[in-house]
Amino acid sequence: MRSLRQNLAQYARYHRDPRNRATHYVGIPLIVVAVAVLLCRPQLELAGLRLPLAAVGAAAVIVYYGLLDLGLAALMAVFLALAVWGGSWLAAQGTGAWLAAGLGGFVAGWVLQLVGHYFEGRKPAFVDDLIGLLIGPLFVLVEALFALGLYGQLRAQLRADADATCMPS
Numbered sequence: 653m654r655s656l657r658q659n660l661a662q663y664a665r666y667h668r669d670p671r672n673r674a675t676h677y678v679g680i681p682l683i684v685v686a687v688a689v690l691l692c693r694p695q696l697e698l699a700g701l702r703l704p705l706a707a708v709g710a711a712a713v714i715v716y717y718g719l720l721d722l723g724l725a726a727l728m729a730v731f732l733a734l735a736v737w738g739g740s741w742l743a744a745q746g747t748g749a750w751l752a753a754g755l756g757g758f759v760a761g762w763v764l765q766l767v768g769h770y771f772e773g774r775k776p777a778f779v780d781d782l783i784g785l786l787i788g789p790l791f792v793l794v795e796a797l798f799a800l801g802l803y804g805q806l807r808a809q810l811r812a813d814a815d816a817t818c819m820p821s
Contacts, residue, residue, distance in 0.1 A: 653719065654783075655720070656720040656721045656724070656790075656806070657806065657809055657810065657813070659720065659783065659787045659790075660787065660790070660791060660794060660806075660810055661810055661813040661814070662777065662781070662784075662787075663777050663784055663787045663788065663791050664791070664810060664813075664814055665777075665814070666769075666772070666774055666775075666776065666777040666784075667768075667772065667777070667791070668772065668814075669768070669771045669772045669773075671768060671771040671772075672768035672769060672771050672772040673768070673795070674768070675764040675765060675767055675768030675771075676764075676765065676768055676788065676791070676792060677792055677795065677796075678761075678764055679760075679761040679762070679763075679764030679765045679768065680761065680765070680788045680789055680791075680792045681731075681761075681789070681792060682757050682758075682760055682761035682764070683757070683758060683761035683762065683765075684731075684732070684735055684789050685735045685738065685739070685757055686753070686754050686755070686756075686757030686758035686761060687706070687709075687754075687758065688706045688710070688732070688735035688736050688738070688739035689706075689735075689738070689739040689742050689743065689750065689753050689754035689757065690706075690739075690750075690754035690755070690758065691704060691705040691706035691709060691739070692704040692705070692706045692736065692739035692740045692742070692743035693743040693750065696708055704736060704739070704740055704743070706735070706736045706739050706740075707736050710729075710732040710733070710735070710736055713728070713732065713786060714728060714729045714732065716786060717729075717786075717790060720790070724790060724793060724794065727793060727797075728789065728790065728793060731789075731793070739754075742754070794806070
């Protein structure tokens with residue numbers, strides 16, 4: 653399994669254009685929330701509890717993030733819990749509202765991603781490696797933390813990785 657740094661560095665190689673990154677800062681959270689909304693209607697029964705499929709999926713993703721970095725996993729757990737909470741509320745509304753929020757957010761988020769990759773001139777990272785679908789939300793979180801002046805050592809390491817891949821052979 654690749655480390656946090658390796659995953660983020662690989663993802664960053666597909667996201668160098670500032671316009672692409674900007675579309676991802678909006679599009680990825682929109683997609684994550686939309687998926688949570690859509691997966692809150694299907695329910696699983698586990699040990700006598702009925703849980704939205706979104707909660708089960710979020711828990712699995714948090715375990716993966718925890719293997720990469722416990723602090724980031726905790727922050728992502730808060731975001732995903734809010735997404736599942738909001739998704740559960742929307743899932744309890746009429747089918748029209750649930751589908752409009754879920755499918756509308758999903759489509760809008762992906763349109764933003766595709767526009768960003770048009771600017772980038774490069775296909776999305778997940779085309780070459782499906783793990784990019786899980787790293788994208790973590791990438792957005794890490795970029796927000798960098799903007800707040802946090803995780804400075806990781807930021808420096810990722811910049812060094814990016815510079816190394818840009819150097820001529």
